Amino acid sequence: MLVGVVPEARMDVCGVSAEDVELEYVSAAGIRERGALGRLWPVRFESVRPERRFPAFRGQGNWCGWYWSATCGGHVGYEPWLERDHLMLFDFDPLVAGMSSQPFRLSWTGPGGKRVRHTPDFFVRRADGTGLVVDVRTDERVGPEDAVKFAVTAAACRSVGWDFARVGTPDAVLMANVRWLAGYRHPRVHRPQVAARLVEVFTDGGGLLAGALRVGDQIAVLPVLFHLLWRRVLAVDLEGGLLSADTRARLGIVREGGQDAVTSSAVASG
Incomplete structure (x- = not known):
């Protein structure tokens, strides 16, 4: 049941390397770290803190919360309920050994020199030690800019041996x-x-x-x-x-x- 790799928007991302992408995360000790993906990819991202907080306010359009994971033995955050559903599926999957939400922020130089930033929804560690980066977004909510971010993220993940998946509404x-x-x-x-x-x-x-x-x-x-x-x-x-x-x-x-x-x-x- 472990989610597989979902093909993203077609674009020329062959030139994306691990050294072109900067990664920023918050360690389990609460220390913010930053550096090239090519240097930081060995970090155990299934154990880091969320890169940003989960907001809660009156009139909020989506539901945030913390899901207790039997796999992790602790709580993992989510924003919309769709993310919570995928957390349950990860937790239920015997091939998953650990997971974290909003594990890091990636950034790279886009067209015109503009800095582009993207925070994936989850990092999943499989039982065989491999990594999977996940974004939860249904097809109808993927705009052109999102498609580019997902494509670059997928290429960056491949450069360090991770898989990338964009998942939508489960069965x-x-x-x-x-x-x-x-x-x-x-x-x-x-x-x-x-x-x-x-x-x-x-x-x-x-x-x-x-x-x-x-x-x-x-x-x-x-x-x-x-x-x-x-x-x-x-x-x-x-x-x-x-x-x-x-x-x-x-x-x-x-x-x-x-x-x-x-x-x-x-x-x-x-």
Whole structure:
């Protein structure tokens, strides 16, 4: 489910190099740093502070907030709800190891010598160590100047081995299901003995409610079941329809030490 690379506006950006682009960020210690992208790209940008504050005021046109990420074990900021939705998708993705919002500001010299600035929405660190820079913007909201900024940002990212993606509105059914499961993402929901029993019950697959009732009282079991779905210990089709009592679940694929592994009772209880 990890978001891929989205092609941007066609323009001549072949000449953009990491030394042409300046990067400015605020470290985890609150120190503002600045330098060429070619020098600063090794920074662990998934751990930096937001480059700018998230405003809140009466009559505000968009919604700002902080999303608690199970992946990061802390809060990550967002501005519109569309950014929050993508944060949930990143958090739900087993290939994501960390993320930060508004991680840095990029700037470069544009036509006529004018300085152009752009602050991407997210930096995502994948489990394999690679980086992904993300801008959240629907197609209808991308003007000519925005398209140029995204194209230059994509070229700058490629120059240091990062990927770049511009993402829009996610699939409605997928997003509704992930929002539901996100309510059970916190580790406090986990109960090892119940989880291990659920893995046994769903070894051969089955309906969610029927499987939960085989384990015990649904009030106690269902939260653990949803937590296992969030962690991908159990798997369901999240795009074919909204989760229901009859949705069929099966053992999922989880990652242990960077390797894919079929779910086991030991994994579920951990």
